[in-house]
Amino acid sequence: MKTLILTLITAAACCAQQVVTPTQDPVGPPAGDNTSDYNIVNSFETGYRFVSVGGDPEAYKSQVNYDNGVRLLGSSFGMYSRDGHGKYFDELTLTTVGLGGDPYESATLRIAKNNLYRFDMTWRLNDYYNPGLTSAGQSGGNFRDTRFTSQDDDLTLFPQSKIKFFIGYSRSVQEGPEITNVGGLFATTQTPAVAGQDTTGFTSLRDATNEYRLGNEFQLLGVTVNWMHGWQDFKEDFLTPPVASGTPATLLTNPYHGTSPYWRVGLFTNRKWFNLNGRFTYTGTRRAYVSDQSPFLPAAGPNLGVFQVVTMGTGNRPAATGNLTITFLLGPKLTLTNSTGLYNIRTEGDYEFLQLNNGTGQFVTQDFQYLGIRTITNRTDLNYQFRKWIGFFAGYDYSDRSIGSILTLGAPLYEQTNILNAGVFGVRARPLPALTILLSGEVGHANRPFAPKSDKNYQTLNARVQYKKKSLMLSAYAQTNYNNDSISLTAYSSHARTYAANVSWAPLAWLSFNADYVKLHLDTLGGLSFFDSGELLQNQYSLYISNLHTGNIGLRFALGKRVDLYAGYSHIQDTGDGRNNPLGTGFGTTIPEFQAAQTFPMKYLSPLARVSVQISNRIRWNVGYQYYGYHEDFFTGQDFLPDHAYRAQTAYSSVLWSF
């Protein structure tokens, strides 16, 4: 018993969690309570959450979003049959987080009866403000919530037998704001001369996805076969028509439906000298779209007055993919693995996307732009365990990606091929039982990158050292990732470097400590061309520099047998490129707006503390506090990005109990 309690305390102590609730301390008898043929373990944490926000409330809502109120902050309930022969179930576990009004809620349920069935459910809610949709004259928020809920249900029949059956259902719904454009009806013919037709407006969307799954797994001639057939249906609708200033008579509906029936087959077998596994899928995605606009836009078309535009059509994207991996076990020291992947999709339509203008009787056909991607990859890896404590590995990658495009109906197919060759190498060592070292690198070259940001000439180097002995773990990690995609007009090169160190130590049952520090450096040189007051500026460039320092620290200790304390601190700071003000000495184009956009110094810090007092064996009282502070150094007061700084005091008081 003592061992178990100490284990639970130690495990909880290692958690340098980022949110102060729910409380991690155990409550109730660890062994649970016996009731009839079942054993029950449970804990419930109910309390009140306090929040006070100063500064930009919308920034707070987009990043944190906790609010006042009574909550079931967390709960865990488990029933286990004591003999493995429960009448209806042998295991029932239910856990929840944040029910009762938190913006982040989740629940998991498992019900299982040995040999017969296992049912798993996961439900979650994510409620937040969509940030960053700023435009001139607006305050920066969307003014509306985005709410995402999803539920996954999976039933497995005969989970322990060699023949299993799978039935599943998933549903997700997202409701929230979106910026869309009203007007600009003839999108395909839109030119800069008539671009002013479009008016940005807010709308509220509802996306709903339903997925049904049916599958089976069996063994045949020593090969395990797992297949699944699924149907995913998607539907998107406006909850409210978009309203933009000056277009009060606009009515726009936008039903968008689709289905994605798919087949998936997995095969795998493990033999004495080789392992083979493959996964193959076919998905026949289809989307149907209708847009009905009845605007009154005197300036929006050739005819003044009310008119209606209906746009409709279907789009298809069949996708066939496959993976096949074979590993040869060439003795105790040597393994050779070869993996092949195929990805073949076509994005095409039936070329019947019609745009009908009732006002003019005019038909416009929208060309469905064909996009086809076929990628074949092959990778060979060799692992050689030279000595018991050291091993080497090397590999070679080959990828051939072909992209086909037709931009207008009747135009010829334009094809391009990108071939990428890459090599990897590395060493793994364990010079001491507690010490592991990993050094690895990769060098690659692509002859025809698709975008200036794509990988072209790239190299990565990684080093990881970890020392783990009893309750002490020390680790350090460094990675560089460079990509150079130089071209004649301008240049793109990216240098990312990551350095990390972590220490975790639980020397005593009542004391534990965790700290980590990470530095993420990124400098990216990108070539720019743009219009400045009607003048095309070419051969400009920007050099974006980010030096992001993050630190997390957590300390937990117990005072006597009844009181547990936890204190933590999280600090995120981007020091930018070192200048003192947004228009200070930077790099690249001298236009002030670009200068200011090349670095983003900010701070985001969050100290937290929690006290948990054991009132009795089955009741604990908890109180906690967490502060969130967010500050953008440069953008405060600028007209194109308002001040998003905020300070939030959050706290809670709760009772953690077990019945």
Next chain:
Amino acid sequence: MTAIRALLFPVLAAALPALAAQQPSTSAQQPSTLAQGGASATGFVGSQACKTCHPDVWSKFFKNPHFKSVASGKETPEHTGCEGCHGPGQAHIEAHGGKATIIAFSQLEPKKILDNCLRCHSQTLSRANIRGSAHTENDVVCTSCHSIHASTTPKFLLAKVQSELCYGCHADVRSQFSMPFKHRVNEGVMTCSDCHNPHGTFAPTWGTASRNSMVKQVEGNEEACIKCHAEKRGPFVYEHPPVRVEGCEICHYPHGSPNSRLLRRPVVFTMCLECHNGAPGFGRTAQGDPVPFQFHNLRSPLYQNCTNCHSHIHGSNTSAFFLK
């Protein structure tokens, strides 16, 4: 209403065991009557023998998923109970204990631990790639994350809360999820395994020579992002090609970012212009990604947040410029 829900839930949960207790048990059988059998010729003695010296383990073993093998009564001795993992116990008993006389996982090489667990756990599609996974190759094996006898999680016998397990080695990922904008992993809504399979995956088919980051493949072997962000899937009449060709990561950080919407740049126009610079050789027809039209005066705040107007940037059915 929300407060009522918060208070009602534990009451309902409390009522559940009472209902269960009313069910007469027709197959009630105490653990002591299970998995009986004396020492066999191969040295298997049955789990009951282990109980004598390890009562703390046995007393709660009925909650362990491995108890199924005991309850079944049909499994062979080498797949049943304690000896299913720790091997025959006869020599261990005769020696009055000791780690040398039994399979003690604390003494095993990582690869041996994996072999031992995979005797039963290999026949599952989600673990088909476990032997070639980056975790296995770096000696992160089953007991590195799973605690068979002292798990603190209700499912999967994890040694800690899942995110803390992952953060233990991936401190850089912890820092990413500490950013102002992030997927809500620390808040408990998501878990690492929503997008990753720690037991290994196939190489992503959607990328060229992509190193395996253990990213799960959803239907159609697409990126894991599509499972929740289904509205981005398309197909659209007008696709934004980088979304399909390079994937979401070309514009977004998947874990967390100091920038809103997990973007790679704090201001939208710099990110867009890094591709839309007209440089020849790129894009769908190798003519370069087009420079914004002349009326886009980039000095004007109106044009600095590109997605204000190009709101359907992931793909559109009515606008070649992703306006709606």
